Amino acid sequence: MTNRSVQLQLGLGACIASLFLIFVAIPGWVASPTNVRNIILSPLFWPYVLAGLTGLTGLGLLAVGWFTEEDGVPLNDAADKPHTAWLRLFGLAAIMVVTMLLLPRIGMVWTSMLAFVATAFTVRTRHPIAAVICAIVIPLVLYAFFAHVAGVAIPQGHFVRLP
Amino acid sequence: MSFIDSLLAGLALVGNIEAFLALGAGVAIGVIGGAIPGMSATMAVALTLPFTFAMQPITGILLLLGVYKGGIFGGSIPAILIKTPGTPASSATILDGYPMAERGEAGRALGMALWASCTADLISNLALIVFAGWLASFALNFGPPEFFTLILFSLTIIAGVSGDSLLRGALSAVLGLLLATIGLDLVYGTNRFTFGSPDMMGGLNFIAVLIGLFAIPEILAMAWNPTAHLGKTRSLGNKWVTFADYRRCFRSIVRGSMIGVFLGSIPGIGAAPSAFLSYSEARRKSKNKANFGKGEVEGVAASEAGNNGVAGATLIPLLALGVPGDVITAIIIGAFMVHGLQPGPMMFVLNVDIIYGLFIGLIVSSIFLFFIGTAAIRGFKYVADIPKRLLIPSVLVLCIYGVFAVNNNIFDVGVMFAMGWVGYFMMRYHIPAAPFLIAFILGPLLEDNFRQSMLMSGNDWMVLFRGPITWFFWTVTIITVVAIIRAGYRAARNIGANRLKG
Numbered sequence: 001m002t003n004r005s006v007q008l009q010l011g012l013g014a015c016i017a018s019l020f021l022i023f024v025a026i027p028g029w030v031a032s033p034t035n036v037r038n039i040i041l042s043p044l045f046w047p048y049v050l051a052g053l054t055g056l057t058g059l060g061l062l063a064v065g066w067f068t069e070e071d072g073v074p075l076n077d078a079a080d081k082p083h084t085a086w087l088r089l090f091g092l093a094a095i096m097v098v099t100m101l102l103l104p105r106i107g108m109v110w111t112s113m114l115a116f117v118a119t120a121f122t123v124r125t126r127h128p129i130a131a132v133i134c135a136i137v138i139p140l141v142l143y144a145f146f147a148h149v150a151g152v153a154i155p156q157g158h159f160v161r162l163p
Numbered sequence: 164m165s166f167i168d169s170l171l172a173g174l175a176l177v178g179n180i181e182a183f184l185a186l187g188a189g190v191a192i193g194v195i196g197g198a199i200p201g202m203s204a205t206m207a208v209a210l211t212l213p214f215t216f217a218m219q220p221i222t223g224i225l226l227l228l229g230v231y232k233g234g235i236f237g238g239s240i241p242a243i244l245i246k247t248p249g250t251p252a253s254s255a256t257i258l259d260g261y262p263m264a265e266r267g268e269a270g271r272a273l274g275m276a277l278w279a280s281c282t283a284d285l286i287s288n289l290a291l292i293v294f295a296g297w298l299a300s301f302a303l304n305f306g307p308p309e310f311f312t313l314i315l316f317s318l319t320i321i322a323g324v325s326g327d328s329l330l331r332g333a334l335s336a337v338l339g340l341l342l343a344t345i346g347l348d349l350v351y352g353t354n355r356f357t358f359g360s361p362d363m364m365g366g367l368n369f370i371a372v373l374i375g376l377f378a379i380p381e382i383l384a385m386a387w388n389p390t391a392h393l394g395k396t397r398s399l400g401n402k403w404v405t406f407a408d409y410r411r412c413f414r415s416i417v418r419g420s421m422i423g424v425f426l427g428s429i430p431g432i433g434a435a436p437s438a439f440l441s442y443s444e445a446r447r448k449s450k451n452k453a454n455f456g457k458g459e460v461e462g463v464a465a466s467e468a469g470n471n472g473v474a475g476a477t478l479i480p481l482l483a484l485g486v487p488g489d490v491i492t493a494i495i496i497g498a499f500m501v502h503g504l505q506p507g508p509m510m511f512v513l514n515v516d517i518i519y520g521l522f523i524g525l526i527v528s529s530i531f532l533f534f535i536g537t538a539a540i541r542g543f544k545y546v547a548d549i550p551k552r553l554l555i556p557s558v559l560v561l562c563i564y565g566v567f568a569v570n571n572n573i574f575d576v577g578v579m580f581a582m583g584w585v586g587y588f589m590m591r592y593h594i595p596a597a598p599f600l601i602a603f604i605l606g607p608l609l610e611d612n613f614r615q616s617m618l619m620s621g622n623d624w625m626v627l628f629r630g631p632i633t634w635f636f637w638t639v640t641i642i643t644v645v646a647i648i649r650a651g652y653r654a655a656r657n658i659g660a661n662r663l664k665g
Contacts, residue, residue: 006592007330014334021341031353038622043348043355046610050341057334064330075593077388088386096580099563103573112560119382119556123389127550138557142564150217152568 001075007065014058021051091122107157112139173519176221185222186524189229190531194539196230197237197250199549202558204234204250206381208494209374210558212501213565220502221517225524227498228478231491232528235434235474236280236536239467240543243272252434252470255442259455259462266458267400270540274404275412275460276467277536281529283420283468287475288525290424291482295511295518298483302508307615308626312636314609317430317486318602319643329647331594339599342367343606350614362574369497370569371578372603374562376596377490379583384590385555404460412464415445419465423472428479433489433597434470441469475525481506482518486605490597493604501569 001009026047036042095118102111116135125131143162146152156162177183189211196207208230215223238250243260256276263272305313318336345356346366357363409416419441426437445465446455455462477488478495485507487493499506504514511518566579589596620626627633 001591007328010331010334010592010594025356029358030355031348033351033353036351038617040617040622041350041614043351043353046613047341047344047355050337050344053337054334054341057330057337060330061334076591080388080390085387088389089383092383092386093584096583100573100577100580103576108563108567112563115563116556116560119559120552123385123552123555125550125552125556127553130550131553131556134553134557138560139564142560145214146564146568150214150568152216153571154564154567155573 002071002073003075004065004068004070006075007061007068011058011061011063011065014054014061016058018051018055018058021054022048026051088122092119095119095122103155105157106159107161108155109139109143109162110157110160112142169515169519170523172516173521173523176516176520177225177523181219182222182225182520182524183527185218185226186229186528187531187535189226189231190233190528190535191229191539193230193233193235194237194240194532194535195233197234198240198539198543199551199554202381202554203377204231204238204252205377205491205494206558207234208491209377210561210565212370212374212494212498213568215498216501216568220499220504221520221524223502224495224498224517224521225528227495228521228525229528229531231495232284232471232474232525232532233535234491235471236277236467236532237539239276239280240273240539243276243463244269244543250434250470252438252473253466254435255438255466255469256463258442258466259457259459262456262458263460263463264400268402268458268460270400271402271404271408271460272463273540275408275463277533277540278404278409279412279416279419279464279467280471280536281533282416283423283471284474284532285526285529286417286420287424287427287472288522288529289475290428291475291478291525292522294428295479295483298479299508299511302484303512305508305632307612307619308629309632309636311609311612311616311627312633312640313484314486314605314612316636316640316643317480318605318609319640319647320430328593331592332598335589335594335596336598336602339602340606340609342372342599343603344610349607349611350618360574362572366607367578367582368566368569368572368575369500369604371566371575372582373494373497373600374566375579375582376586376589376600378558378562379579380586380590380596382555382559383583383587385551389552408460409464412461415441415449415461415465416468418444418448419468420472423469423474424476427473427476427488430480430486430488434473437473438466438469441472442466478521478525482510482521483508485510485608487601490600493597493601496604 026044030044030047032043039045095115099111099115102114113135116138117132120131120135143154147154192211193204193207196202197204208227211227211230215226218226235250235252238248238253239256239260242248242253242256243264246257246261248254248257260272260276263269343366345363347353347364348355354364422441422444423434423437426440427434442462442465445461446452449455449461451459451461477492480486480488481492481496485505487496496506504510504517562579563576566575567573569575586596589599616626628637
């Protein structure tokens with residue numbers, strides 16, 4: 001992605017987001033009492049102003065992108081192997097989804113241990129044994145602090161419960 | 164309450180071992196966090212925040228301020244030793260610090276960085292003590308229209324200086340403002356973008372948003388390129404900084420500190436521009452200007468004084484006006500809120516003991532920074548040896564615990580993950596995250612003060628121009644916008660001219 005393509009993509013995205021907000025999101029998901037006499041005090045006013053500003057910024061980005069010459073210089077460093085880089089990103093997304101699903105079921109400590117190990121291996125750790133040890137110790141230490149010092153009710157899950 | 168009474172009240176609040184331990188621990192955490200390549204002072208403050216929930220407000224806030232101060236200095240260690248700034252503010256330190264390290268004078272460069280940092284930190288703290296109270300007493304006269312114009316001014320500055328593109332900064336700020344509209348309406352109590360979920364009625368949790376924006380994208384970036392952080396650490400060498408070096412650079416250090424204080428007290432400027440301005444001024448005035456960029460110790464002193472001079476001064480708008488000066492103070496404002504405190508002029512009336520306690524703590528933090536920084540310079544190689552690919556999963560687990568602990572709510576963990584992807588997208592598209600977060604904090608204040616102004620005036624727009632204070636803020640807002648547009652136009656024209664020449 002070059003600077004120009006980033007500007008154009010962002011500009012287009014902002015314009016689409018603005019239109020979506022104005023025609024779909026704000027009428028659909030912002031409630032306003034019917035007896036508001038002045039639009040300025042309506043709960044709709046501020047979101048509409050911001051939607052308009054998003055559109056204006058998008059137009060600005062499109063204009064700047066349009067008049068910027070293509071320099072061909074990529075804006076981000078390329079990954080060594082893009083396919084595996086994408087796979088690792090999808091892996092992390094999966095870890096996050098599974099974490100959300102497991103948190104109320106098996107508890108925060110066990111979920112964190114699994115998330116730690118999975119993340120360490122996703123980023124290709126060169127210290128697998130240390131990773132497993134840290135995966136056990138760090139969630140337990142954090143549990144001890146938050147549950148017993150800070151008094152936070154850490155989710156315990158339905159299976160193995162900690163003191 | 165007289166000055167002495169306030170001072171004694173502050174001393175009574177912080178005159179205990181826990182407060183000083185928290186401050187010392189904060190400085191140490193900050194130095195280590197800033198020194199670890201790929202982490203940053205911002206991330207260190209964000210990750211420490213959940214640990215303050217169980218503490219007394221003053222102890223927790225001192226811990227975070229310690230992390231902030233330590234983190235800014237800590238960033239200079241990898242900047243000098245491995246040419247990787249630990250924080251953006253340390254970028255200017257590389258210019259002369261790394262050439263010195265290549266010459267085998269890393270110890271001298273780091274020593275000067277520490278001495279300049281401590282001096283600038285002290286000057287900045289004194290400026291905070293002198294100006295914050297004065298500004299707060301002035302701000303007591305502010306009503307909703309004055310606050311509206313002040314926040315509008317802060318937003319224009321933040322959008323303009325937080326990146327290499329004004330429009331991307333503005334887009335970031337608008338997105339932050341939009342996200343802040345989620346929740347119940349402030350006046351009528353109706354739903355806005357809550358999708359019927361009770362979890363969203365109070366708006367998105369600030370801590371979840373900030374940790375998502377600043378910590379999770381680093382984890383995702385690591386997954387994209389796991390070997391990007393590997394670098395070669397230089398040895399400290401045998402040459403150390405001397406008092407003669409310090410005396411020779413003293414003028415540049417004081418000048419850099421003043422620049423830092425001035426720029427830091429304006430919301431949104433941040434430490435990096437201050438460091439570069441201080442560096443360029445030192446080079447312009449120095450007898451050794453030819454050596455700048457080739458390993459001149461005065462260059463290290465000036466840039467470090469510039470970025471540390473900001474640290475205390477950014478707290479001036481935070482404490483006196485309730486407006487965060489940069490992204491770290493935006494996180495610290497969250498700590499105030501978590502502990503039921505609202506920074507701003509009324510805090511100088513209602514919580515004067517906390518204010519003076521913070522002042523005392525900040526002065527002491529400069530001393531802690533000197534001793535802990537000295538130890539950190541020698542211990543950096545151990546910090547640099549921490550495997551990043553073990554650190555990153557630890558950060559993920561810490562984020563999960565920390566965000567959950569705010570409200571005991573798993574939904575917040577989901578918000579953090581979602582914001583993490585938003586932050587990563589912004590990182591890939593070079594959209595600065597700082598305006599997003601600051602706008603997210605200021606958004607409700609802006610809207611609330613605007614609507615209060617309209618309510619109190621019976622929808623008369625002229626209330627927004629009702630006195631000299633509002634006129635002042637409108638004027639500086641317009642000047643800022645014009646200056647930013649002009650600078651952007653000139654930059655674009657220069658690029659075009661260079662291309663034509665090429």
